[in-house]
Amino acid sequence: DQQVKQNSPSLSVQEGRISILNCDYTNSMFDYFLWYKKYPAEGPTFLISISSIKDKNEDGRFTVFLNKSAKHLSLHIVPSQPGDSAVYFCAASDEGGNYQLIWGAGTKLIIKP
């Protein structure tokens, strides 16, 4: 049973436009959500996180939105740049989860010139 789902395996976006990556979760106990970016042959790199007490967190070109009632979060990248081409993972944890992160399967973002 996948508790964190990224239903789009890949997404192609024109350079300069907005990229929107989506993530759904099923466990209502999750209270912290993180986005990671992964290039080939490298480990995931932390991008941005959001606590369940917020519905939006912004850091430069990256904004994460959380809709708790829908159990949905999204990562917006504006404007998209060629260096953003990577696999993006959504991860979630709950306070009682002993630090364990539950990961989505990832979405491969391709930025077209």
Added chain:
Amino acid sequence: SAVISQKPSRDICQRGTSLTIQCQVDSQVTMMFWYRQQPGQSLTLIATANQGSEATYESGFVIDKFPISRPNLTFSTLTVSNMSPEDSSIYLCSVGDRVYGYTFGSGTRLTVV
């Protein structure tokens, strides 16, 4: 954030043999985490390693198959024992916490033939 040196970066191994993966952190950390990412799958936590105590394994993973050492606060190893082709994956070590995010090693791409 911490910097992790993980090696080897990749290896091709014969079935029935064992491979030990090493992670060195540039600062002292309480917990280190070992993950596996099978082809096309999300990251799955194998175990959490504390210095001076037995590692805590997640469901589906056992010490005989994935023995872990944690001799000090900056170093850990994961051994993949008696390998089969099903063990072909990327293995990653990680440190951090859910508030400030996690840092990952660059990963070890293992192919078992």
